[in-house]
Amino acid sequence: MSEAADSYREATIVFATRHGKERQAAAPFHAQLAAHVIAPDEIDTDQFGTFTGDIERTRTPLRAALDKALLGTALTGRPYALASEATYTTTWGVLARHHELLLFHDRHRQMTLTENTVVTVRGHGTTTVAGAEDAQAAAVRFGFPATHAVALIDDGTGIVARKGLADTDALPAAVTELLARGAPVHIGPDYRR
Incomplete structure (x- = not known):
């Protein structure tokens, strides 16, 4: 394992989510780094916009994810945070394009890493x-x-x-x-x- 990766060994990483996404990240982070992924109890990530539009999205997906991660570190005092942002675009009412952005932020190093994936899912508008x-x-x-x-x-x-x-x-x-x-x-x- 590299020296940089070793610095995350057994770390606690906050996933800035209110929708249970920390459960999806827990096993891979534990398997690779013996790290623990937690979520803050009282985090309001909806303030950065919602997919339903009841709170307008005014940030790019990258900016929204980074703001979520920064909120997670501020609320918990932990230096490492994960956040995600998803967008869906419905095409012809049959298929939807799902773009998922996952972000890792290291407050100590002022380093941010992102991973993106785009998949097509069965879609329907409203x-x-x-x-x-x-x-x-x-x-x-x-x-x-x-x-x-x-x-x-x-x-x-x-x-x-x-x-x-x-x-x-x-x-x-x-x-x-x-x-x-x-x-x-x-x-x-x-x-x-």
Whole structure:
């Protein structure tokens, strides 16, 4: 192992995420470096923008990931951080381009490393639904519940989103709640899960 890599041996690395991504990184970092990957309890990465648009994304994916990593180091006092940023582009309503950026930041060395991957996944845009049954049928088409759902409206004051809908109770409840606000409800895949 190189001297640089050896400096990360048995380190604690903070993954600046609120969506459980630290669990995906834990095994590889432990296997290669005996390092421990943790996530801060109270981190708000959504402040840098959300995929549903309820909080506008104003940064590039690289800048958003770096800002997340810097927030993780600030909250925990740890010098090493991971962060990620994903974007999806739907083409022709059938396929989606998934671009995932993973970033590692070393505060001591002021060094940032990135890894990118782009894959094509089964994609669907959003579908406007009239009720809970409609929403269930739309969600099944994109693989629900294995692929979680998102329900959202634009009520004139901004986008309101319910994300991570994972079961047949949560989806109709979210749709019913949003329909009561008097705006059309749109259902789509939540690719984070």
